Structures are given as C-alpha cells and as structure tokens.
Amino acid sequence: QLQLQESGLGLVKPSETLSLTCTVSGGSITSSEYSWGWIRQPPGKGLEWIGTISYSGRTHYNPSLKSRVTISEDTPKKQFSLNLRSVTGADTAVYFCARHNVVSGYYFDAWGQGALVTVSS
Amino acid sequence: QSALTQPASVSGSPGQSITISCTGTSSDIGVYDYVSWYKQHPGKAPKLLIYEVSNRPSEISDRFSGSKSANTASLTISGLQAEDEADYYCSSFTTTNTLVFGGGTKLTVL
Numbered sequence: 001q002l003q004l005q006e007s008g009l010g011l012v013k014p015s016e017t018l019s020l021t022c023t024v025s026g027g028s029i030t031s032s033e034y035s036w037g038w039i040r041q042p043p044g045k046g047l048e049w050i051g052t053i054s055y056s057g058r059t060h061y062n063p064s065l066k067s068r069v070t071i072s073e074d075t076p077k078k079q080f081s082l083n084l085r086s087v088t089g090a091d092t093a094v095y096f097c098a099r100h101n102v103v104s105g106y107y108f109d110a111w112g113q114g115a116l117v118t119v120s121s
Numbered sequence: 122q123s124a125l126t127q128p129a130s131v132s133g134s135p136g137q138s139i140t141i142s143c144t145g146t147s148s149d150i151g152v153y154d155y156v157s158w159y160k161q162h163p164g165k166a167p168k169l170l171i172y173e174v175s176n177r178p179s180e181i182s183d184r185f186s187g188s189k190s191a192n193t194a195s196l197t198i199s200g201l202q203a204e205d206e207a208d209y210y211c212s213s214f215t216t217t218n219t220l221v222f223g224g225g226t227k228l229t230v231l
Contacts, residue, residue, distance in 0.1 A: 060219060
C-alpha cells in the first residue's frame, strides 16, 4: 500500500528557507502515470496548491509562490522535496505531500499525514 | 489564480441530501472535466471522494456523486450520516497547467 511521509524542521525563522522532504513507500516514484505534489493549509483555512513535479522532473508551480518555490526529486531514495525561500508568518501551515494522478483526471489520490511548519523568530 | 468559490457552510439532517457547489471560470471548471472533490476531518489529511467530475474511487460510497454545468461543479451527498460531517474541498485543473482548490465548505449534520 502506497504511503507518503513528510519530514523536516517544524520551526523556521522569518526570511529563512522552509525545507520539507516526502518519502514514498509501497510504490514507484518513476511511473509516468503520476506526478508528486505539495499542498499547504494555514491554521483554520483552506487548501492551497503549491506545485508538482513529474516523473521526468518537470515542475509546475502556483503563480503566487513561483518566485520562492523549488520542488525537486531524488528518485533512488524515492523522495521529493519542497524548498520555500524568504518565509514569513503567512507561510505557517500544515504542509501535505501527495501523489497526483495525471492520467485520468489530475487529482490527488494519496496523501501524507501532513507536517506543521511554524514561521517564527 | 483565484480560488474556486464554495459556500462556507451547509447543513442537513440525517437521511437528507445536500449539495455543495463549486464555481470557477472558463479557464478551469468551464473548460476541463478535471474536477475533483475531497473530504477532510479536522487534523487529518484530505481524502479523495470524486475525480473527473463524477467518478468515484472504488472504496467511496455511492451516496457521494458529482456533476458539472458550465463553470460550476457540484457534490451531492445523499442519505446524510453523522460521519459525513467534515470539510469538503473541490479542485480543478486550469488552462495554465496549474491546480486550484475551492475555499472549502463545512458540512454540519444536524
């Protein structure tokens, strides 16, 4: 059964870089049927799509975050990562990684449990 | 890109049916049948309910159904149960190869 697990620091200082890694187990990260994505949810608010990376390394980002975001992958380790630069308090959120089905409809069919990242000095 | 528009809250009694709307534009819902719906309990990860407007994963009850008309998608839950109380989110693919979520709807089962 496919499982995704986020990991990374839970506290980041303003102006620094938020870094998270998602480790995939129980399935392949190199299938052309899927991309891999990040979604965040500020406390008490809705979901916001951050971006996705395909099996070939092609990325797509939310235009509102594009200047600060990099998503990369390490296929031998079955991991993909999120870097968000120059963070502020508005970046405090639970960050989810998820598998993105790109063959039959562009939807997220498996999610990690989420990792809370707080931006504070 | 702007978030899709959902009502902040809906409610219904056990056994009733409710519908949650999700309004987008001609750059997302209006042009693609790539609308999905998710259910989220507090403190948990979202769970896929519907994909491609009206398709259900095999493990999802047929009490959940989806539809679309022009720029608006809808999720209908029939035979409401207490465990349906949760937050619901729609999502759509867009013409700029991005994804957008709705603001979320809190369903209360009275």
